[in-house]
Amino acid sequence: MANKEEKSEGKESSWKDFIYNPRTGEFLGRTASSWALILLFYVVFYGFLAGMFSLTMWVMLQTLDDYTPKYRDRVASPGLMIRPRYLDIIVNRSNPEQYNEYVQNLENFLLDYNDTLQEQNLQCEQGKHFMQDDEEEKQVCRFKRSQLRQCSGLADKTFGYSDGQPCVLIKMNRIIGLLPKGQPYVNCTAKRDTPLHMQYFPTEGHIDPMYFPYYGKKAHANYVQPLVAVKLQLSEQDYNTHLTIECKVEGSDLRNNDERDKFLGRITFRVKVTK
Incomplete structure (x- = not known):
């Protein structure tokens, strides 16, 4: 023990x-x-x-520049995006509460394009790239929402959704220094045997070169991208069915057929309208 x-x-x-x-x-x-x-x-x-x-x-x-990224070779061509921000749009034309989210999304997006704000920007020369290499603070070319006419939300507050002929806005992603050659325009087609009637604003879906190049968020603080509005002119036969629509940027050297990137220079979305 x-x-x-x-x-x-x-x-x-x-x-x-x-x-x-x-x-x-x-x-x-x-x-x-x-x-x-x-x-x-x-x-x-x-x-x-x-x-x-x-x-x-x-x-x-x-080694970095406050105005321009050091390496910009990974994305040579812009992607396309749509507003409203949905790739599957379902519209019941007789139910405003159902499609109101699309209308509100478009209205909010177009606030920066209001004519009163755009009047403060410069009326640039059409058909030419707007080069501003010598200016530290870049000017912005004017793009009024009224240019979208029937898809501006000014005369028709529902952007055509109440009539069963909805509008979709197409925009290109921003790429600093992008200078597309030729005359870019947006062309949309429905993936079906018969063509779908569409109306473009501005006319023929043209994207004017004067909105290029973009100089970056810091130098080009108030820059707004050019838009193309597509009004889907649906008939009675087009209702109650899913329509797959593909939009591409054409008429320039911008790429739109890269199988590895479905959004490079193109975008595909679906629309279904019911009464």
């Missing part, structure tokens, strides 16, 4: 001595000077690493 008690006390004493040994002054197996040296080493070591990281970040930032 005495041996067991002595062994138990020895273990307890050994454990306590490891935490703090009053005879040697060691804490967790190290003296105060040893702890000071190892902490000093880690402070210097990690301080050196932090300094190296800060230096390399500073050097890298010196």
Whole structure:
């Protein structure tokens, strides 16, 4: 029994001595000077690493331009997007509450295109790229929503949804420095045997070169993309069926047939209108 008690006390004493040994002054197996040296080493070591990281970040930032990305070769052609922001549009023309989300989406998107705001922008020369290399703050070419006429939401507040002939807005993604050759225009087709009647605004879906190039968010702060509105002129025979529609940008060197990217220069969406 005495041996067991002595062994138990020895273990307890050994454990306590490891935490703090009053005879040697060691804490967790190290003296105060040893702890000071190892902490000093880690402070210097990690301080050196932090300094190296800060230096390399500073050097890298010196190579960047606040106005233009350093590397822009991954996306040579823009993608197409639509508004309202849905790829499957289902419209019940007799139920305003059902299609109101599409109408509100279009209205919100076109706020920046209101004629009163666009009057403050420049009336650029049509048919020519608007180059502004010497100006730090770039001017913006005017694009009024009234140019979208029947799809502007001005005369018809429902953008044709109440009539069962909905409007869809097509826009190209922004790419800094893009200068498309030729005369770009948007062309839409329905994937079925018979053609679907559509009306384009501006006329023939043209995208004027004067809206290019785009100089970036900082230099071109108030820039608005040119739009093409497509009014789907559906008839009674077109109702109650899903219509698959593909829109492409054509008439220029912009790509629209890359099978690896379904949105490069084109977009496909579906529309179904019921009474």
